[in-house]
Amino acid sequence: MDAKMIVHISPNPVDAGAEFTLNVAIKCDPPWDMCTGRLSICDTNEHEITQLVLTEFKDQESRGSTVLSAPAKPGPAKLKILFKADHNVGLTENMQTEVLLVIPPHASSVAVWDVPPAIQTEKEFSFYVGLRCSAGCALKGRPLEVFDQNDRIVATAITTGTWGDTQALHYAKITLVAPNSLGTYEWRVCAPSSGLEVPHSSAVLKFPVTFVREGKYEIRINATNALTSKVIPKAQVVAHPFRSITDSDGNATLCLPAGEYRLLVSAADHEPYIIEGTVKDDMEIMAVLVPETDMTEIELEREYM
Amino acid sequence: MTVIKNKNKNRNKKSESIGPEGLNRRDFFKAGAVATVGAATLAGPTVVNARNTSSGEVEWDYDVDVVIAGGGCAGITAAIRARDLGKTVLVVDQNYDLGGRMLHSGSFLSLGGGDAIQKRDMAGESDAEGFITVPPVMPPEALDDNVDLLFTDVTDWSIVDPKGQSPYRYNERELMRAWADNCPPTREFLMENYVRFTRVNGTHGGGGLSRARAPYCFLMLGDKTDIRAGTITREDAGLAHPERTSPLAPVQMADRSMHVGPGAVSNGVALARPLEFSAREKGVQFILHRKFTEIIREEQFSGRVLGLTATYSPRHHPTSGELLRSYWQDGNIDDRQPVINIRAKAVILASGGHAGNPQVRSMFYPAMREPAFPTSGSALQGDGGQDASALIAGLKIGANLAGMQQNLSYPTVFHISTRLGTRDAYTTMMPGHPTFGFRGSAGISVGNSGFEEFIAVNQVGKRFFNEVRLPKKPGSNRYPGDGGTPGKGLDHTPLDWRNCRHEWVREMYSYDHGLDAALAMNEGSEAPNYYSGPIWAVMDQAAIDRTGWEMRYPYVNEKNGYFFKADTIEELANKIHAGHPYQRVPLVHLSKTVETWNGYVAAGADPEFEREEKPMNAITKPPFYALSIMVIWHDSYGGLRVNGRQQVVDMQGQVIQSLYAGGEAVGGFNKHGLGKGHVHGFIAGTQAAREPL
Numbered sequence: 001m002d003a004k005m006i007v008h009i010s011p012n013p014v015d016a017g018a019e020f021t022l023n024v025a026i027k028c029d030p031p032w033d034m035c036t037g038r039l040s041i042c043d044t045n046e047h048e049i050t051q052l053v054l055t056e057f058k059d060q061e062s063r064g065s066t067v068l069s070a071p072a073k074p075g076p077a078k079l080k081i082l083f084k085a086d087h088n089v090g091l092t093e094n095m096q097t098e099v100l101l102v103i104p105p106h107a108s109s110v111a112v113w114d115v116p117p118a119i120q121t122e123k124e125f126s127f128y129v130g131l132r133c134s135a136g137c138a139l140k141g142r143p144l145e146v147f148d149q150n151d152r153i154v155a156t157a158i159t160t161g162t163w164g165d166t167q168a169l170h171y172a173k174i175t176l177v178a179p180n181s182l183g184t185y186e187w188r189v190c191a192p193s194s195g196l197e198v199p200h201s202s203a204v205l206k207f208p209v210t211f212v213r214e215g216k217y218e219i220r221i222n223a224t225n226a227l228t229s230k231v232i233p234k235a236q237v238v239a240h241p242f243r244s245i246t247d248s249d250g251n252a253t254l255c256l257p258a259g260e261y262r263l264l265v266s267a268a269d270h271e272p273y274i275i276e277g278t279v280k281d282d283m284e285i286m287a288v289l290v291p292e293t294d295m296t297e298i299e300l301e302r303e304y305m
Numbered sequence: 306m307t308v309i310k311n312k313n314k315n316r317n318k319k320s321e322s323i324g325p326e327g328l329n330r331r332d333f334f335k336a337g338a339v340a341t342v343g344a345a346t347l348a349g350p351t352v353v354n355a356r357n358t359s360s361g362e363v364e365w366d367y368d369v370d371v372v373i374a375g376g377g378c379a380g381i382t383a384a385i386r387a388r389d390l391g392k393t394v395l396v397v398d399q400n401y402d403l404g405g406r407m408l409h410s411g412s413f414l415s416l417g418g419g420d421a422i423q424k425r426d427m428a429g430e431s432d433a434e435g436f437i438t439v440p441p442v443m444p445p446e447a448l449d450d451n452v453d454l455l456f457t458d459v460t461d462w463s464i465v466d467p468k469g470q471s472p473y474r475y476n477e478r479e480l481m482r483a484w485a486d487n488c489p490p491t492r493e494f495l496m497e498n499y500v501r502f503t504r505v506n507g508t509h510g511g512g513g514l515s516r517a518r519a520p521y522c523f524l525m526l527g528d529k530t531d532i533r534a535g536t537i538t539r540e541d542a543g544l545a546h547p548e549r550t551s552p553l554a555p556v557q558m559a560d561r562s563m564h565v566g567p568g569a570v571s572n573g574v575a576l577a578r579p580l581e582f583s584a585r586e587k588g589v590q591f592i593l594h595r596k597f598t599e600i601i602r603e604e605q606f607s608g609r610v611l612g613l614t615a616t617y618s619p620r621h622h623p624t625s626g627e628l629l630r631s632y633w634q635d636g637n638i639d640d641r642q643p644v645i646n647i648r649a650k651a652v653i654l655a656s657g658g659h660a661g662n663p664q665v666r667s668m669f670y671p672a673m674r675e676p677a678f679p680t681s682g683s684a685l686q687g688d689g690g691q692d693a694s695a696l697i698a699g700l701k702i703g704a705n706l707a708g709m710q711q712n713l714s715y716p717t718v719f720h721i722s723t724r725l726g727t728r729d730a731y732t733t734m735m736p737g738h739p740t741f742g743f744r745g746s747a748g749i750s751v752g753n754s755g756f757e758e759f760i761a762v763n764q765v766g767k768r769f770f771n772e773v774r775l776p777k778k779p780g781s782n783r784y785p786g787d788g789g790t791p792g793k794g795l796d797h798t799p800l801d802w803r804n805c806r807h808e809w810v811r812e813m814y815s816y817d818h819g820l821d822a823a824l825a826m827n828e829g830s831e832a833p834n835y836y837s838g839p840i841w842a843v844m845d846q847a848a849i850d851r852t853g854w855e856m857r858y859p860y861v862n863e864k865n866g867y868f869f870k871a872d873t874i875e876e877l878a879n880k881i882h883a884g885h886p887y888q889r890v891p892l893v894h895l896s897k898t899v900e901t902w903n904g905y906v907a908a909g910a911d912p913e914f915e916r917e918e919k920p921m922n923a924i925t926k927p928p929f930y931a932l933s934i935m936v937i938w939h940d941s942y943g944g945l946r947v948n949g950r951q952q953v954v955d956m957q958g959q960v961i962q963s964l965y966a967g968g969e970a971v972g973g974f975n976k977h978g979l980g981k982g983h984v985h986g987f988i989a990g991t992q993a994a995r996e997p998l
Binding site: 014020031035053132169243270 | 619621622623624625626627643688752753754755757845846847851852864866872873874875876879880882883884886891896900903904906907908909918919920922923925926927928
């Protein structure tokens with residue numbers, strides 16, 4: 001009886017610190033089910049990183065897979081896969097092989113969030129920017145620059161700790177005064193690559209900003225279900241570019257400049273409520289939403305099962 | 306190269322079967338009264354595709370009256386029926402447990418023709434055990450049915466559905482007549498085998514438009530699980546904890562008090578487990594982990610069928626690698642030989658359809674050769690489920706096919722699921738069932754409306770359709786009507802040209818073809834297969850804050866390759882490429898796509914796909930998420946051609962003696978779900994028992 005080990009890694013090259021999948025198959029001639037067999041995955045220093053269990057016997061191969069993280073250091077890295085003799089699965093001699101990982105220089109990426117959808121001109125506004133290395137390098141204290149549509153630097157910031165539920169996204173808060181220009185523009189945030197001991201790529205992200213006039217008129221929206229008359233909380237209310245969400249009483253308020261608008265009120269499992277008109281005074285709008293006529297999840301289950 | 310010793314280690318550990326009137330392996334040969342142990346005595350004819358002795362004879366491992374390939378809806382029914390008629394019955398199933406897809410179904414069992422449950426509800430009566438305390442849900446006139454009306458409904462040429470397809474026009478007439486005639490006796494047969502039915506409350510897809518014909522199957526919550534008594538514990542029903550199910554019930558049972566009374570629960574467990582219990586009680590024998598592969602016939606294209614070949618197809622626990630065991634054991638034969646031959650006077654193929662075989666199903670839709678998109682219940686049944694085994698084996702001996710175009714005329718054969726973040730997106734299995742590990746997550750059910758909370762991208766990270774229209778599916782034309790006919794409920798007129806006149810069809814057509822866009826040959830595909838590749842729902846933390854979706858185990862799992870969370874879009878793209886088994890190319894366009902999308906949101910218009918019909922939300926707030934959007938091929942409607950006795954028919958229109966088929970193995974019947982399989986099984990079991998010795 002002969003056996004051979006087949007190993008596949010995806011992806012390869014893999015970013016420093018990024019995840020990759022290691023797939024191992026043992027093919028025997030004649031076919032032999034080696035499920036429950038355990039393989040040892042070791043680094044170049046022969047330290048065991050993890051164990052891989054063969055759990056599937058398919059196409060005459062005993063197979064298993066695991067997800068690992070690539071080393072942080074760019075360059076080639078070896079993995080050794082060792083299958084020790086195990087009489088329980090019929091293996092009488094050790095099997096082993098080596099595979100080579102290719103790790104390129106660290107990649108950087110940036111994020112921009114909580115930019116208000118409608119920013120009143122000449123008023124102060126804030127948003128967040130973040131920087132991350134593919135290997136999870138600590139990038140606290142790194143500079144970030146914000147450019148406007150004319151390539152002028154409008155803000156700079158230094159990254160601090162990690163944001164919220166992220167692993168390694170170092171963030172900064174940007175606060176600045178909106179220019180006296182109406183409309184939507186494309187700005188960008190840049191993270192230069194210089195000044196780091198381990199080589200990193202630079203990063204840039206474009207993002208839109210929309211500047212509007214002061215909203216003078218209060219539009220109060222109440223969302224209800226057309227069949228039950230019950231209020232609808234958490235419905236999205238959009239009069240582009242202004243947005244809000246209904247509260248527990250189904251109420252939301254928009255503060256709009258005068259002009260033509262298309263009001264869209266949308267809630268889960270309901271058809272959207274749409275109305276168009278001119279805003280030139282305070283208004284109250286009763287948005288009555290019809291439940292979706294397409295199959296609900298309950299009907300889908302009944303339909304399919 | 307490594308030498309392995311003890312090559313006989315995996316030889317079968319033969320255990321005698323246990324159970325009332327159960328037949329052990331040796332007894333099978335005694336009962337057969339023809340073959341001697343371990344050798345066939347077939348002098349003369351050459352048998353193909355079997356393990357032959359040096360003289361060309363087949364070595365038989367078992368000899369039995371009826372062998373059935375498949376222990377699901379049709380197979381179990383046929384097994385019980387044949388056993389009732391005094392036959393020795395052996396069922397082989399590729400899975401580790403019985404029930405097939407019936408076990409994870411909703412148990413909405415549509416028969417009709419004036420069956421016992423319709424009559425019960427028409428009379429306003431309760432069930433014999435007094436469980437039902439609610440009044441009938443349907444008015445008497447909606448239940449006033451007969452087999453002629455049922456037959457008319459399921460052969461109605463005039464029905465066109467909102468997808469522009471004709472669900473009843475191409476049904477095989479002889480098959481439909483036999484099915485309609487046998488609906489009432491099948492209903493009674495199921496009731497005699499511990500299946501309990503709720504109030505009738507509609508009709509299932511493909512079951513006709515004129516009357517209400519479908520109840521659910523139910524059990525009552527109680528202190529112990531007792532199939533005879535009709536009770537099940539909360540634990541066994543998967544209801545003791547909202548995030549747990551049980552080894553008995555792969556899907557948590559649903560509250561069915563509305564159609565029974567307080568304490569009633571339903572789904573496929575209330576159908577599959579009672580039937581399995583009855584089968585074991587009556588002495589049906591089973592060999593599990595055993596995949597049917599070949600039909601053994603006297604000659605390849607002539608003569609009677611003599612038996613079948615089945616290979617060992619073990620399913621191992623996904624974490625420990627241990628061999629999985631069925632919930633109940635009595636009647637099981639533990640046979641681990643690589644290949645066995647089973648001789649029988651009648652062979653019934655009930656091994657399911659081809660929905661799980663990408664190569665076979667691609668004959669109907671080439672894009673569905675994509676293995677990234679599974680059949681339903683892929684975790685429960687494994688890779689051997691719905692693998693076209695009956696179709697493939699039947700063709701090898703000259704069987705004809707039927708209804709091969711009907712895969713396109715049922716609206717949910719293949720569809721986009723609104724359950725994200727799991728491969729087995731058809732059902733809501735929770736941890737607690739042994740096969741949960743094969744999927745690793747329950748998935749998040751977002752509904753149609755949830756698709757406005759994210760963008761959907763293809764394998765290279767580009768949007769390809771209006772997301773809010775992507776999951777929408779038309780109805781399937783059954784009582785009281787889903788918009789495909791001008792008359793609803795009792796106002797529907799069968800066989801009426803006005804049901805399909807083009808003015809009406811134009812008015813009611815409502816399919817957007819999002820599924821087809823998802824399956825498109827797209828950038829990154831390569832010859833010869835041009836795989837479509839997986840599709841992803843990409844969203845940010847703000848979407849989670851808006852919706853409250855639970856991005857945690859067991860709903861999603863960062864280790865199963867169908868859910869990813871990352872600090873940036875670039876990292877998200879890398880994780881998907883690294884972690885998803887079918888992500889063959891990198892999502893090189895994802896960052897640009899998100900950037901462009903955010904620009905559309907700021908502009909209030911989506912020039913590519915007109916998403917502004919619903920609110921558009923920017924994707925900016927970290928962390929970012931990607932959940933799989935699955936295309937599911939649920940069931941198949943093309944298959945072997947059979948006559949009204951479920952006998953398989955060849956390309957010359959001749960019956961292949963001793964060969965029967967039922968359920969999704971059969972074509973020419975565009976009916977979704979359980980009603981088809983059970984009646985087929987009833988007929989096949991009855992006819993197989995009449996095979997001459």
